[in-house]
Amino acid sequence: MQIFWLKRNLRLQDSEPFFESMRAFRKKEKVLPLYCHEPGLTQQPDVSRQHQLFIQETLEELDRDIQLIGGKLLQAVGETVDVLDRIHRVQPLTKIWTHQETTQNSQFRRDKAVAAWCAANGVELLELAQNGIARGSQKSELFPPYFARSVSTKLRDPMGTDLSERFAPLPFPSCDPKAIPKAAGTDKPLRQMGGRSQAIKTLNRFFTVPHLKKYPFQISSPNTAWQGCSRISTYLAYGIVSDREIFQAVDQVVIDAHSRMNADQFGKFQENARFYLDRLSWRRQYMQTFETSPELEFQCMLPQFNGVREADFSSAHSSAHSEKHFTAWKQGLTGFPYIDAAMRFLNQTGWINMRLRATVVSFATMNLWIPTTKVAEYLATEFLDYEPGIHHVIHQLIAGTTEFSELMVFDPVKQGRDQDLDGHFIRKWVPELADVPGPELHDLARTAFSLSKHAENRGYTPYPEAIVDHRATAKKAKDRVSELRRSDPDRQRASAEKSSEKKQDFQQSLF
Ligand SMILES: Cc1cc2nc3c(=O)[nH]c(=O)nc-3n(C[C@H](O)[C@H](O)[C@H](O)COP(=O)(O)OP(=O)(O)OC[C@H]3O[C@@H](n4cnc5c(N)ncnc54)[C@H](O)[C@@H]3O)c2cc1C
Known part of the structure; x- marks a missing residue:
């Protein structure tokens, strides 16, 4: 039997591992789609209940889709190697098809354990590249040729085809959903819903001429971004849609615009489409950086920053104070109305726009001087679209712990x-x-101390005074970061050349 292993690649459409497994089927080597609910991963500090429920909604719909083409999805509770072992004993496995993932350490360790299990059991593991990310010694392709190749690729969709003879029957029943261990945290009432149909709805809503035309002017304010951004990040993060599907959607809108506009209007429109594509290019660029430097999940890009904020955070005289600040930031009780509104909005929705993400992270890492990894870990649980490759790299840029960005503190x-x-x-x-x-x-x-009647009726206490002097703390943080950057001149000199090439791209990505 062969396995089509689903992780953060929760789709059949434009899924090379899926189509390759279907092509490789033999009478005695049929294909079993598999998803494992892993207790070890569920307990990780960057996983939360909203992620888990979003995945379960997606799997439910995916299973229905697989049944429509003649198969069934096996969902099992257990570490992947244990589940594979169990299946292998009932029905020997020959091949496992899946995607390569650029992912956090806990999931990378899981992938390595699976590779070791396959080697020990004579099972071939086929991990196919995605998102144009190069692994190991491979060289990554530049964005323009990758984009051009992606828009000219014919995307495959198995729906409507009878593939029943290629699917294996379940070796044992799927788990009872009640048996899936619960991740920490609570669900968010206004988050996006899982499932391919929701992803397609999101895609169809945004990829129209009027939306793409307005996009550059609507992404910075939270008053317009909710509708003005594409909101596709969550579906990309779980592989419910592929990046190629997004590229082709943009390309189609540009073709539509061409048929409707004069040359002048079309030229301007193309700039807006390019503005959107820039962001997809940064996505790939950050993920490639993380693929090459996965230690960024735990360490600063510039090593002289390692442990500095941590030591200050836990030092005897300031620890209680720091914890109090961290809690106030998480709860939206800092006395800075814009920050507090953002954190409370995030708490209900699982999403905020990019500039606002940068603002709350700057406030936490610069004004409050909270360790970057602590901030990133908390926000990983809050962002439904948590994509480790983007998330950890951007946190470092904002906290000033890289060689690539000018120092900036968002007031x-x-x-x-x-x-x-x-x-x-x-x-x-x-x-x-x-x-x-x-x-x-x-x-x-x-x-400070304001309390509307309406809020009082809902049990709120008066709004707090600002917990820090934002100008003084910003200056202190900038001085400290600049001093630390200067503190390793050898490395600075060596990296100056490398940095000047990348600097512009990295900085642009925050605006
Ligand atoms: C501190 C911080 C943490 C972030 N963490 C994540 C994360 O965990 N997951 C995530 O997907 N994005 C993250 N981003 C990037 C960005 O904020 C989100 O991609 C975007 O807000 C998602 O909403 P959207 O799909 O409507 O984006 P749109 O504005 O519609 O952009 C389209 C797509 O482009 C990509 N994109 C947009 N902005 C960026 C960017 N600055 N860098 C890289 N890719 C980008 C995303 O894939 C996004 O879906 C983070 C940004 C900051 C400042």
């Missing part, structure tokens, strides 16, 4: 004023401030 008050001048977003998510009018919301002295 939490200025960002609020720039992106939410009238305070629509703040008032909605911080009900204590519902009575504070318009721009006064950006005056911290005015917001």
